[in-house]
Amino acid sequence: xxxxxxxxxxxxxxSHTTVSRxxxxxxxxxxxxxxxxxxxxxxxxxxxxxxxxxxxxxxSYNLGLxxxxxxxxxxxxxxxxxxxxxxxxxxxxxxxIVKGIDDYTSFHSITKKSFDGIIIVSQSDxxxxxxxxxxxxxxxxxxxxxxxxxxxxxNVLSDEEQGAFHAGCYLVNQGHKKIALIEGRKGFKxxxxxxxxxxxxxxxxxxxxxxxxxxxxxxxxxxxxxxxxHFLSLEERxxxxxxxxxxxxxxxxxxxxxxxLQVPKDISVVGFDDTVFAAYVTPALTxxxxxxEQISKEGALRLLxxxxxxxxxxxxxxxxxxxxxxxxxxxxxx
Amino acid sequence: xxxxxxxxxxxxxxSHTTVSRxxxxxxxxxxxxxxxxxxxxxxxxxxxxxxxxxxxxxxSYNLGLxxxxxxxxxxxxxxxxxxxxxxxxxxxxxxxIVKGIDDYTSFHSITKKSFDGIIIVSQSDxxxxxxxxxxxxxxxxxxxxxxxxxxxxxNVLSDEEQGAFHAGCYLVNQGHKKIALIEGRKGFKxxxxxxxxxxxxxxxxxxxxxxxxxxxxxxxxxxxxxxxxHFLSLEERxxxxxxxxxxxxxxxxxxxxxxxLQVPKDISVVGFDDTVFAAYVTPALTxxxxxxEQISKEGALRLLxxxxxxxxxxxxxxxxxxxxxxxxxxxxxx
DNA sequence: CACATCTATGCACACGTTAACAATAGTCTT
DNA sequence: AAGACTATTGTTAACGTGTGCATAGATGTG
Numbered sequence: 113x114x115x116x117x118x119x120x121x122x123x124x125x126x127s128h129t130t131v132s133r134x135x136x137x138x139x140x141x142x143x144x145x146x147x148x149x150x151x152x153x154x155x156x157x158x159x160x161x162x163x164x165x166x167x168x169x170x171x172s173y174n175l176g177l178x179x180x181x182x183x184x185x186x187x188x189x190x191x192x193x194x195x196x197x198x199x200x201x202x203x204x205x206x207x208x209i210v211k212g213i214d215d216y217t218s219f220h221s222i223t224k225k226s227f228d229g230i231i232i233v234s235q236s237d238x239x240x241x242x243x244x245x246x247x248x249x250x251x252x253x254x255x256x257x258x259x260x261x262x263x264x265x266x267n268v269l270s271d272e273e274q275g276a277f278h279a280g281c282y283l284v285n286q287g288h289k290k291i292a293l294i295e296g297r298k299g300f301k302x303x304x305x306x307x308x309x310x311x312x313x314x315x316x317x318x319x320x321x322x323x324x325x326x327x328x329x330x331x332x333x334x335x336x337x338x339x340x341x342h343f344l345s346l347e348e349r350x351x352x353x354x355x356x357x358x359x360x361x362x363x364x365x366x367x368x369x370x371x372x373l374q375v376p377k378d379i380s381v382v383g384f385d386d387t388v389f390a391a392y393v394t395p396a397l398t399x400x401x402x403x404x405e406q407i408s409k410e411g412a413l414r415l416l417x418x419x420x421x422x423x424x425x426x427x428x429x430x431x432x433x434x435x436x437x438x439x440x441x442x443x444x445x446x
Numbered sequence: 447x448x449x450x451x452x453x454x455x456x457x458x459x460x461s462h463t464t465v466s467r468x469x470x471x472x473x474x475x476x477x478x479x480x481x482x483x484x485x486x487x488x489x490x491x492x493x494x495x496x497x498x499x500x501x502x503x504x505x506s507y508n509l510g511l512x513x514x515x516x517x518x519x520x521x522x523x524x525x526x527x528x529x530x531x532x533x534x535x536x537x538x539x540x541x542x543i544v545k546g547i548d549d550y551t552s553f554h555s556i557t558k559k560s561f562d563g564i565i566i567v568s569q570s571d572x573x574x575x576x577x578x579x580x581x582x583x584x585x586x587x588x589x590x591x592x593x594x595x596x597x598x599x600x601n602v603l604s605d606e607e608q609g610a611f612h613a614g615c616y617l618v619n620q621g622h623k624k625i626a627l628i629e630g631r632k633g634f635k636x637x638x639x640x641x642x643x644x645x646x647x648x649x650x651x652x653x654x655x656x657x658x659x660x661x662x663x664x665x666x667x668x669x670x671x672x673x674x675x676h677f678l679s680l681e682e683r684x685x686x687x688x689x690x691x692x693x694x695x696x697x698x699x700x701x702x703x704x705x706x707l708q709v710p711k712d713i714s715v716v717g718f719d720d721t722v723f724a725a726y727v728t729p730a731l732t733x734x735x736x737x738x739e740q741i742s743k744e745g746a747l748r749l750l751x752x753x754x755x756x757x758x759x760x761x762x763x764x765x766x767x768x769x770x771x772x773x774x775x776x777x778x779x780x
Numbered sequence: 781c782a783c784a785t786c787t788a789t790g791c792a793c794a795c796g797t798t799a800a801c802a803a804t805a806g807t808c809t810t
Numbered sequence: 811a812a813g814a815c816t817a818t819t820g821t822t823a824a825c826g827t828g829t830g831c832a833t834a835g836a837t838g839t840g
Contacts (some may be wrong), residue, residue, distance in 0.1 A: 116555060116826055127790045132828060144787060159557050163500035167795050172497065174541070182533050189723065195525075195544060199516050207508070210529060210544045223448060223493050237450060266585035318830035327687065333726040362726045369728045381552060390668040392696045393727055394703045450796055461820050476818065498796035501825050769795060 117155035117417030123152050135160070141415065162407035166225075168346070168439065175206040175415075176230040180239055187331065187359060189387045190404060194233050194256070213238075219245040227251055229419045230409055234258040235300050244328050254415040256407050258301040263335035264424035268411040268431070272302055272384075273309040273431030279354060279382050279400050280313025282435060286354040287444030288380065292325035294339040294364065300331070306356045306384055316380035325350055329360050336360025340367035343377075351379060351444060358390050358399055363442070365393070377441035386436050396438035413446030449490035457486050469494070473772035499509060502558075510556070510564035514573055516546030521665065523721045528567050528590070531742030535750065545671075561585055563753045564744055565598040568592040569634050586758065588749040590741050592635040602745040602765070605659060605737040606636055606644040606718075610768030613688060613716050613734050614647025616769055621778030622686040622714065626659035627699065630690035632666070638691045638717055658695040659684055663694050670694025674701035678713075685713060685778060692717035692724050692733055693710040699727070699774070710776035720770050730772035737765050 119134070121128040126145070134141045134149040166172050167402045177198055179186055199208060202365040203263030206228065213232075216222075219242055222230075232239060239258070243408075247262050254266035283291055293310055296303025313320055324346055329338035336355055343350055344367065352429050355361035365375050375395055381392060387400035410429060418425060453467070457464040460479070468475045468483040500506050511532055514518055533542060540562065545718035547566075550556075553576055556564075563586040566573060573592070580587050581596050588600035595601075617625055627644055630637025648655055658680055670689055677684055678701065689695035697718030699709050709715050709729055717724060720735035744763060752759060 114559065118826080126643075128826090129791080129828080130789060132826095133789090136828085140788065145788080157554075159554055159559075161501070161559050161560065161826050163497045163506065164795090165828080166497035167495070167501055167797090167826080168828050170795080177544075183532055186526075191520035192520075192525050193530075198517055199546065199549065204551070204555070207543045207746065208545070209541045210511075210533075211542070215533065219540070220491075220493055221538070225448065225493075225495050225497065243779075318461040333723065338725070359723070362723055366726045366728055366730075387692070389667065389696055389723055389727075392671070392693075392700045393723075394700055396700075452796080462796090462819080464819060465799080467819090470798085474818070479818085494781080498825090501796080501827090502798050504825080661803050762784095 114161075115153075116161070116433060117158075119156060119203050120149060120152050120158060123156075126150050170225070170429060172226050172228050172295045172417045173206055173210050174227050175202060175412075176209050176211065176227045178211050178213050178230060178232045178242070180212070180235040181211075181214045181232070183214065186235065187357070188386070189386070191403040194408045198231060198412045199407055200303065201412035205416075213215065213242055214243070214423050219259045219268070220250065222246060224249055229253065231256060231408070231415060233408070234260070235302060236280045237299060237301060250424075252415055252418045254411040254418075257404075259428070263426050265426060266414050266418065267428040268407050268414070269334070269429075270404075270407060270431045270433050272305040272400075272402060273312070273344060274355075275400040275402060275435070276306040276309025276354070276384065277313045278309075278433075278435045279314075279384070281316070281443065282312045282398075282437070283352045283354065283380065283382060284313065284317045284319060286352075286380070286441055287331060289319060290348065290350040291319065291323070292327070292343050292353045292354070293320060294327050295335055296327045296329055296357045296360075297331045299331075300329065303331075303356060310354050326330070328441035329356060331357050332360060333359050333363035333366075334361030337367045338363075340364035341371075344368070344371050344373070349379065351358045352382070352441065354382050356384055358385045358387040358397060361397055361399070361440075362393060365395075365397075368418040376440050381442040391438065396436045398440045399435050399436050403433075407431055449487075449492045449497075450495070451492075453490060454483060454486050454492060456721045458483050458489075458670040473737050484735060488706070491505075500520060500757075502647070503518040505558070505739045506562050507537060507540055507541055507638055507725060509746075510560050510561045511542055511544050512547050512564060512566045512576070513544075514546070514569040514678050515548045515566070516544075517548065519778070520569065521691070521719070528742045532565060532746045535743055535746035536571060538747040539750075545577055547573060550576070556580060556583065556585070557683035558583055558585050563587070565590060566743070567742070568594070569636065571633060571655050584758075586749055586752045588623065588745040588752075590745045591738075593762070597760050597761060600745065600748050600752065602741050602748070604738075604741060604765045604767050606639040606734075606736060606767060607646070609734040609736060609769070610643025610688070610690075610718065611644075611647045611650075612767075612769045613718070614644045615650070616771070617688065617714065617716060617775065618647065618651045618653060619684045620686075620714070620775055623653060624654060624659070624682065624684045625653065626677050627686060628663045628689045628694050630694075631665045632665060635664075635718050644688050660706065663690060664670060665691050666696035667693050667700075670697030671701045674698035675705075678702070678707070683713065686716070686775065687713065688716050690718055692719045692721040692731060695731055695733070695774075696727060699729075699731075710774050713757075713773040717747075717773060724770070729774045732772045732774045735768045735770050737767075738776070741765055764774040 117131040327336040383399035390397040451465040468480040663669040717733035724731040
């Protein structure tokens with residue numbers, strides 16, 4: 113069917129060894145011979161069989177890109193930016209294999225032979241076992257988006273606690289005192305960090321957040337909607353709500369409008385993530401931007417570095433978040 | 447390093463052939479022997495080397511999932527749903543390799559050896575060459591989202607023309623006569639189809655759409671915003687605007703609010719795609735839903751069918767779109 | 781001129797797996 | 811009891827590529 117180095121060898125009147133060396137641009141082969149062989153390869157439309165190469169070179173040319181889940185809980189924008197970032201770095205050097213961790217029934221098939229390196233975009237503590245497995249197998253690994261301290265594992269993430277802290281401070285500085293919180297999906301590390309940052313800000317200014325001002329959420333529109341309905345039903349409504357992501361913030365805003373009220377006039381809303389539509393909803397959403405694409409780029413770069421230099425550095429990179437002030441927060445007069 | 451069938455063979459006191467057969471559950475091997483071998487394999491934590499398997503079986507266990515572009519023009523939600531749909535079908539039988547077609551400098555490396563099958567999520571006529579290439583190489587192929595008529599290629603898409611037609615008719619039936627259009631990204635087949643469906647609806651009711659009521663768009667928030675600003679500046683403003691996707695519709699709505707006007711009271715807006723946030727913006731967006739996830743599922747299923755039965759059927763599957771009526775269109779009194 | 785050195789190439793094997801064919805022992809048939 | 815057949819296992823080669831070692835010719839050296 114398709115041409116092999118042996119076919120080329122026959123036509124060129126040399127051994128297949130010479131062809132192999134010529135096409136890999138080995139200094140052992142005469143320039144003239146190389147050129148002749150290259151031309152024949154071109155004519156035959158030769159493409160190396162990567163499976164054979166992999167077998168003998170013990171490299172798969174595969175990079176795994178694993179998400180905590182593909183089926184629920186991962187927001188589309190997040191997913192997209194992560195893949196984009198990684199893809200822009202690897203170009204054609206590796207194949208990018210995308211998987212959801214929760215699709216694995218067993219990690220047995222994850223071996224050094226099938227992955228040259230793995231990028232885990234982790235959103236949950238439940239990812240611990242797979243991280244252990246990969247590290248044990250000695251596969252180069254970078255974990256994005258969530259802190260890990262396993263030795264030999266790279267780690268790139270944004271400082272979400274700090275981002276939430278800034279958002280909380282901002283609300284207080286705008287004059288808010290009755291501030292409510294819609295939490296993220298339980299078990300997701302980000303949910304914990306964002307909550308922590310928010311709490312720290314409140315603590316910093318000595319503002320207490322009663323139980324009625326705290327609602328659980330699932331990072332989706334619907335749970336934001338429900339949570340806000342609850343806040344609106346309270347006798348003493350909060351004047352501002354910090355939502356642990358933009359989708360929930362959107363759902364929350366929707367609930368406010370449905371109740372015949374206005375954002376930010378009657379109630380202020382802050383989100384987290386700066387998703388693409390945050391700037392375009394009405395009112396434009398004040399939110400915390402985390403540099404997903406940059407995180408995935410930096411992560412991929414460092415991973416490739418470790419792969420190519422056969423290192424297993426343990427490095428943690430923390431990228432700053434940024435508060436994006438738009439129109440969804442009202443300045444309260446004292 | 448890692449165990450091979452030969453290691454198992456030694457421990458079991460049989461030939462490596464017997465081990466291979468046992469682990470592949472061949473009927474040639476005695477049940478008792480199989481069991482013994484399985485236990486040893488388990489103890490050694492044996493995993494087959496897929497590169498070696500691929501080499502001899504001439505199968506890669508790879509499925510390509512190619513998008514027109516990863517870097518711009520593909521909406522995040524679209525991307526996400528497509529991967530989800532395909533992933534839910536293939537589970538652990540194949541590895542899913544995600545690529546942007548515009549990342550390829552040459553299609554040379556796309557061979558039968560490296561891909562058992564390919565799914566192209568096509569958004570542009572520019573994808574013609576790669577489709578030709580893949581079909582010529584005899585690699586099983588399904589093209590999603592855009593019509594193709596190459597022999598031996600599967601094709602699954604939604605009837606967007608019909609969807610846009612219904613949306614257009616709906617606007618007219620709600621009493622609108624001055625209807626404007628924000629077009630999709632030039633070169634994208636969907637842009638043409640949606641425009642065609644809209645035009646057909648207008649033609650059907652004898653409504654003419656002047657040049658000033660047509661604006662180009664790029665499928666992003668910003669171009670929708672710009673286009674709507676243009677419409678608002680006209681002496682005789684349209685009463686309704688059909689946007690070729692939801693993102694542009696969001697941008698358009700934003701522009702309306704900025705001008706101190708209201709949707710749908712002053713101007714009605716219809717989108718296309720029913721992205722996740724369509725239901726949660728204010729006002730909730732009336733739009734056309736196309737079943738991306740279903741399309742990618744159906745496509746993947748049919749592709750796997752063709753791969754496993756070694757067929758190259760030429761089949762086209764057209765899935766219906768659905769008009770989702772929400773709150774962004776005003777009923778005009780005559 | 782004899783020997784060492786260098787250059788360009790080939791030979792043979794390895795990577796881990798599957799499969800065609802061969803071999804052995806036991807069972808059945810007449 | 812001889813031949814045919816069956817069940818189980820082994821021998822060997824093959825997939826396509828890369829590499830250590832051998833080889834042959836050319837060139838340099840004293």
